[in-house]
Amino acid sequence: MSALLLLLLGLLSLFFFFCLLRGRNRRDGEPPLIKGWIPFIGKALEFGQDAHKFLEKHKRKYGDVFTVHLAGKYMTFIMDPLLYPSIIKHGRQLDFHEFAAKVAPVTFGYPFVVPALQEQIHRSFKLLQGDNLSTLTESMMGNLMLVLRQDHMGGERGGGWRSASMYDFCNSVMFEATFLTMYGRPAGASRHSGMSALRDDFVRFDNMFPLLIAGIPVWLLGRTKAVRDKLIGYFLPHRMSCWSNTSEFIRTRSGLFEQYDALRDVDKAAHHFAILWASVGNTIPATFWAVYYLVSHPAALQRVRQEIHDLLRLDGVEFSSDADLALDREQLEKLVYLESAINESLRLSSASMNIRVAQEDFSLRLDAERSLGVRKGDFIALYPQSMHLDPDIYAQPQSFRVDRYIRDGRLKTDFYKDGQKLKYYLMPFGSGSSMCPGRYFAVNEIKQFLCLLLLYFDLQLEEDQSRATQDLSRAGLGVMLPAADVRFRYKLRTV
Secondary structure, eight states, rough: OOHHHHHHHHHHHHHHHHHHTOOOOOOTOOOEEEEEEEEBBTTTTHHHOOOOHHHHHHHHHHHHHEEETTTEEEEEEHHHHHHHHHTTTTTTTESHHHHHHHHHHHHHHHHOOOOHHHHHHHHHHHSSSSSHHHHHHHHHHHHHHHHHHHOOSOOOOTTTOOOEEEEHHHHHHHHHHHHHHOOOOOTTTOOOOHHHHHHHHHHHHHHHHHHHHOOOOOOGGHHHHHHHHHHHHOOHHHHHTTBBBBBBHHHHHHHHHTTOOTTTTHHHHHHHHHHHHHTTTHHHHHHHHHHHHHOOOOHHHHHHHHHHHHHHHHTTTTOOOOOOOOOOOHHHTTOOOHHHHHHHHHHEEEEOOOEESSSSSSEOOOOOOEEEEEEOEEEEOOOOOHHTTTTTTTTTTSOTTTTTTETTTTEEEOOOTTTTOOOOOTTTOGGGGGGGTHHHHHHHHHHHHHHHHHHHEEEEEEOOOOOOOOOOTTEEEOOOOSSSOOEEEEOOOOO
């Protein structure tokens, strides 16, 4: 063994020893501390393999509250959903926005935003709700019809089956329709050229998204920076200025960026790219799972399809597969079985982690009997997937039940844990100040896509393939992607 290698091994041993000496120890009043033996890494590798399994194992051992060392961060997990309101109501001492403001610029490649602009950007998200939601919903309906009719409705009615990969099918339609709805159409055309290539680059970036969020420098991730730069380039102001029918949300944000001379054109474009990811990064996999579970349960699919036909009949709409369909926001709200099916698929597929960062050392009151010591800079985390799969809350939690969120013909909102009604029982979109501002638009998009798919097409899974499973590498970041795509068949219905 060379002298240089011996020196390196010695230095490495000293580093490990130094890290162990500096390791954090539990103080009085703090929850159990799970450190792991690998310096800095802690329990990150075990957590990353299966976060839900990891947390449930330690819940059985340590109880409902414990702190885990994960990649240099100390995260205190609150596992009892009855305690969620105690965390969510804190504003000053537990903050989300500071964390997001640090992570997003590094992930999407734009500079840190001054507080004044950050506040204006935050206010712009209101344009995804209220009356503006109706306009967005109407636009999305037209764009879904456009893409589906041009790409998938050719040929004779009652023609043969077509075979496709389900995630790729959902991705291609939802990505382009959402893009057109948010950013508008190119000059002199109804669809952007090169959309397939743009989507492929987006997928390449999205595959690296968990590593970027974890803090891995982009220059260590192969061609990820080049792919991100290419995606950002699509949104440069001189390109976007030629697009028409752009949503008010994007127009408003573009106007805000123009007011700040410190922002370069590439910085403005990076902000728009971040919104593209926010618009489709979780909505597309959520759409896939909703389609997959319905197609996997033909009786549930037929129940939802019948509800849509009943709505059209009651509203005096004579559906024809030869004509385009328009469903507005008010009509979508009446489809309770459809909403229950989407909620159920979100329950089974979402694995978001709700994070707050302690702004100071303080004692966090959990309930009338319990408080815990929290250190400045620590993360307080809720992991709703554990609640979503809790058999005490949801009977047979691994099963898809299309009517799980329905009672007496209306959406069910009362779920219980240990005999107490839960304030929070379904949390795919975050909570409190970190709740996704585009959640209403996202759910409407999925509803519209499912309505069109069920009305215009017959759908079947292909035989001799394994059931879809989840890619666990996305745990904590939102809706899981499928570990592998599934094959299905579709053909035009003769209605």
